[in-house]
Amino acid sequence: MDTHFSQYRFVYSQHIRLVHMKYIISYTNPHQRYIDIEFIAGAVTGDEVIIQLPAWRPGRYELGNFAKNVQKWAAFDEKGNMLASRKVSKDSWAVNTKGVSTLHIRYNYYSAELNAGSTYLDPSQIYMNPVNCCVYIPERISEPCEIFLEVPGNYILACGLDSKKVKNGYELKTRDFHEWADSPFIASAALQHNKFVCEGIDFHFWFQGECRPDWSRLNTDFMKFCAHQLRMMKKAPFSSYHFLFQILPQRTYHGVEHVTSTVIALGPGYNLMKGDLYEDLLGVSCHELFHAWNIKTIRPAEMMPYDYTKENYSRLGYVCEGVTTYYGDYLLYRSGVFNQDQYFATFNERLQKHFDNGGRFNMSVAASSFDTWLDGYSPGIPNRKTNIYDEGNLLAFITDMFIRKNTSNNKCLDDVMRHLYEEFALKGKGYTEQDYRGLVEHYANASFDKIFNDHFEGVKDYEPVLAEALDYIGCELVRTNPPRFHEHALGIKVQDAAGSCRVVSVFPGSAADLAGLSLNDDLLSINGIQVRPDSPAVNFTEWCNYFGDQPLTLTVAGGSIVRTAELIPQTGKYFRVVKIQKQKDADDVQKMNYEHWSENKY
Secondary structure, three states, X not given: OOOOOOHHHHHHHHHHOOOOEEEEXXXXXXXXXXXXXXXXXXXXXXXXXXXXXXXOEOOEOOOOOHHHHEEEEEEXXXXXXXXXXXXXXXXXXXXXXXXXXXXXXXXXXXXXXXXXXXXXXXXXXXXXXXXXXXXXXHHHOOOOEEEEEEOOOOOEEEEOOOEEEEOOEEEEEEOOHHHHHOOOEEEEXXXXXXXXXXXXXXXXXXEEOOOOOOHHHHXXXXXXXXXXXXXXXXOOOOOEEEEEEEEOOOOXXXXXXXXXXXXXXXXXHHHOOOHHHHHHHHHHHHXXXXXXXXXXXXXXXHHOOOOOOOOOOOOOHHHHHHHHHHHHHHHHHHOOOOOHHHHHHHHHHHHHHHHHOHHHHOOOHHHHHHOHHHHOOOOOOOOOXXXXXXXXXXXXXXXXXXXXXXXOOOOOHHHHHHHHHHHHHHHOOOEOHHHXXXXXXXXXXXXXXXXXXXXXXXXXXXXHHHHHHHHHOOEEEEEXXXXXXXXXXXXXXXXXXXXEEEEEEEOOOOHHHHOOOOOOOEEEEEOOEEOOOOOHHHHHHHXXXXXXXXXXEEEEEEOOEEEEEEEXXXXXXXXXXXXXXXXOOOOHHHHHHHHHHHOOOO
16 A cells, blocks of 8 residues: 555545545644545546546646646555556546545646636635546536535634534535535635625625635625626526635736636735725626526537546637626626726726737638637747637627617517526527527627628628727727837837847737837837836837937847837827727617616716
8 A cells, every 4th residue: 555645545445335425634744735635436446537627727728637636646546555547648547446436546747827717725724626636537526516525623714615613624515526626615723704695595705815805895795796796697597606815925917717706816916905906806706607608508519528638619609708808808798896997997808909910811710719728828939819808708798789770679688698598598508609699690680690700700890890899889999009109109018028129019010010129029229219128128219209200229249149110100090999888979779779788877
């Protein structure tokens, strides 16, 4: 028997042979970051069993390669005899089970990363996303699971699952591995907890990390958008819901959705209840709650059910993430949590990313959704793709306005989402692109083909249809020059990088592009004046502002070559600031449309 795994856990497991699946989770030296996991499967048949660790986690559509965190791994029978096993893929093992009735897998998992989708251990807490680190038997994925979590006696458990406190820890049960994989938890003595009741449902706050939650303010604001979502969708996929916050000392923003909970990482803790960070807390919380419907229960056909062993390709990211991003911001305004200025600021962020991204002319949002599995969470090569969150958000707004305009505000995108929930999710069916387009057309009573083909499946500029959608509610796009001359006149964005002023974006066809500037070039001098290394990006920006419309000679280092580049500024042509504003001459019909949409006065 492998002495790395304690005798206690093995003895404990002798009493659970009749359980379908059992997980025992413990640790001994938390500063080393290794969590010990025992997986027990009863009623074993056959000469060989495949043990699988998930290859990805729902909510992030790329391979996670979690198996790289496994240090020790071994298989045993019910008597503690080691069984022969071999690795058959990067994250699966074959175990010889001839003559075995109960299979025990013991391994450990390195847990040193702390974000909203990770697993983490230190002397103050154990935080786990089971989908990162818990193995399963693929053909028995639907069998019930029992979990025993061994933690210190003063630890509190925050989890969307019901739990029972027992000697040395907690016991939990799930109906299958899918529910276990979707049930993150935090166990700690330092958890801060509060709750409120909305529409008969308990909503829990759990804060781990240094912060001072203002419970009254949180309850007031969360009550508004939670009630709004529950009334909008009419039925909920949860009987209680848990907001699990990991509060970090540094700037952090990340959220991951689950059916009965969300994990949200934010920081720094000293700013949690202030200004932009508090708005971020509200925004990500509203977004992740809406995901309990959209993607956790309303799912593309390709993800019904999830296959954890490989990529689950889908072209529907503009619904899964785009529609959720739209509602995550919009419902804060509609429910009265955000005022108009706060909502417009979030809308403007999406607009700016759209207009600054040349990739919108090269890859559709549907194709970009498919390619999240390739490079969707990294910048990738310049101007290759769109962002399913930002592009999907704007297209959701366009779709909402399309339905409202064609029905005189009698129907809207809300109806589409309710239909997907009631007629697909609750009936265990996934939806297709054709289903989504068909529902939009059904509720609008009009053809959606041109918009869908040109802007969801195609790469045509959708500024005209966006302007038309904004006009319907008495709003318009306005453009101004950014304060950095080099952005709007030269077509480059820069930032500090190891004492250099580095090019981080080049506008296609701009003065900088035509002069041969490339991504990651370092700008050494401007008109013979050195770019100072103490604050190079600011120094370069100030000199560009100083020279203004004059021709510029830049010394550039890139690809191990130093060269000069001649640029002729073109004022106001490239990276411009794009915002929405209300029209000064909006008529009564536009104002009425705005009020129907926003549930706020124009």
